[in-house]
Amino acid sequence: MKERKVSRAVIRRLPRYLRVLTDMEAEGLERISSGELSERIGYTASQIRQDLNHFGGFGQQGYGYNVKDLKDAIRGILGLTEDYRMIFVGCGRLGRALANFVIDSQKNYHIKAMFDIRPEIIGTSILGVPVYDEAGLKDYLKKNHVDIAVLTVPTEQAQKVADDLACGGVTGIWNFAPIDLKIPEEIVVNNVHLSDNLHALTYYINHGE
């Protein structure tokens, strides 16, 4: 699926459109003007037009947007009409909390396995998902296609696990370890660097926004 390249800033905004439109649909709104959408989402009407034009545009002059159609279109653009096979590497508190978040609220993502190095949890299951030995990760990946691996291991293990994931051909890594992974270009990595985020917040606490 190759197409005109859309900037990262636009892609980062799409999930927010989806969230706001999903809320609007739940409130029973069928159609909104670009002004209303703008007010609700906090981007200017012109920004919204520009963003959506990357994907063909959806609004109609004098009508605005159909909430459900636009929501469905953005879901489709993001790929949320498909299903994804997911694994977790690292079953500590954060791994378990995130697995719970996925199971609770992200219906398209199916957690097939979790991996850890601690003998006491290997062979058990967490939230109904089997926990395997991290030593068997490469082997598992040879036999099972994985779309997204969630990386929640301690920092010092993260690069080694990422190498295994790359070698095993996962498509994307959702990385929560506070390091910048060295990974082949064809693998997509999205980082959630909690400490970076907290430290930036701290800067603004001291200096104002």
Add this chain to the structure above:
Amino acid sequence: MKERKVSRAVIRRLPRYLRVLTDMEAEGLERISSGELSERIGYTASQIRQDLNHFGGFGQQGYGYNVKDLKDAIRGILGLTEDYRMIFVGCGRLGRALANFVIDSQKNYHIKAMFDIRPEIIGTSILGVPVYDEAGLKDYLKKNHVDIAVLTVPTEQAQKVADDLACGGVTGIWNFAPIDLKIPEEIVVNNVHLSDNLHALTYYINHGE
């Protein structure tokens, strides 16, 4: 502390400088050329110079950077030489995982209290931190100064809690609920929208980066 406004992009990069420099110091590096720093951190030497010049610049022609001095300077800029009083609102899996992360790895942040609405955990303690009734949050804030409130309640409670936090005068909110809080401008909010992040990753899985 008012000063020349530095762009959000620069501030977002500072914690990464800090991370890389901290690693370098741990490896025993005393001094690095701007080229080495550039290679390690993945920004161009010119980008690095520009970033650091916002704060007076730290490199010396022909010498490069002193690792420890630069690290300490960035810690100071971010405000990590100070201590911060923190509370958590929402003691579910994610709240507990994040509290554990803060206690484990963020020495300057002191969790003074956690709040929840569930009677069965009110009055207990989590990771050594007392859990109070969320109904008493406003009252607690009247009596105790809080720098950062971490918001890990379910979506439908988030705005109400944010109103209490704003009313109680917290300085910053670290928000993990998937909504865009309406909050007075003087309060700093940093969002970690997990679902947005996962959905952007999903886009790139389907379309390439």
